[in-house]
């Protein structure tokens with residue numbers, strides 16, 4: 001038996017996962033991200049201990065996915081912006097569990113889950129993009145998780161695409177995720193509301209979600225349509241860069257925005273086709289990821305299993 005844990009800014013979700021990637025039992029607790037890291041780690045320890053007790057079989061490895069950067073040997077969280085963590089020795093804080101632990105970036109483990117049992121199953125070269133608060137990227141290269149030379153690969157959300165009207169939370173301007181995330185959609189719609197006279201139902205909304213914008217764009221609402229068109233344009237640019245760089249067989253889209261499904265895919269494919277310079281040849285098929293929110297738990301467990309094989 002394995003345990004996968006998905007450490008998020010809002011919730012910590014963990015579950016018992018079989019070696020074939022089946023999620024048998026899941027439990028979630030609030031993160032309390034404003035607290036010091038020691039307290040969050042204490043809660044993680046208690047949650048893991050509870051799952052170990054709950055399992056009928058011996059737990060052989062624990063995987064933890066975090067929304068940040070992890071060192072090459074999967075023991076230390078180097079930085080994690082939405083938890084305010086800098087250089088946190090997470091593995092050391094859990095050593096009394098006496099079970100091998102592997103810590104990895106959350107987008108990497110989600111990609112690994114999709115590669116092992118989901119929308120990219122068995123695809124030798126594949127990329128997953130999670131379109132949520134930010135844009136996460138995970139790469140499968142030659143049937144292996146790609147973590148790069150220093151363990152920091154692959155921050156696809158911080159590829160610089162072009163100048164933007166607001167800065168990324170990494171401190172730079174022009175990152176992919178400031179154009180192609182749910183946050184980017186909301187910010188651009190709000191920007192148009194504030195800086196133009198364009199008509200829109202969104203003007204009467206107290207808060208705007210990415211889903212509101214996408215739904216209204218189907219009704220040809222002016223601001224929603226312009227926002228969605230811009231999002232598609234830049235998402236296509238980022239994807240074309242990825243295709244030009246590594247030529248994957250498949251690219252899976254996950255995260256909240258991927259809920260737009262076929263509407264997203266049909267618009268995106270048209271935009272990609274226009275931008276591809278190798279348009280006459282076969283290129284990556286774009287699909288929607290299949291494991292949903294559980295990809296984080298399942299992927300973390302499977303990464304840990306394969307790491308300690």
Ligand SMILES: [Zn+2]
Nearest residue numbers: 158168170175
């Ligand atoms: Zn950035």
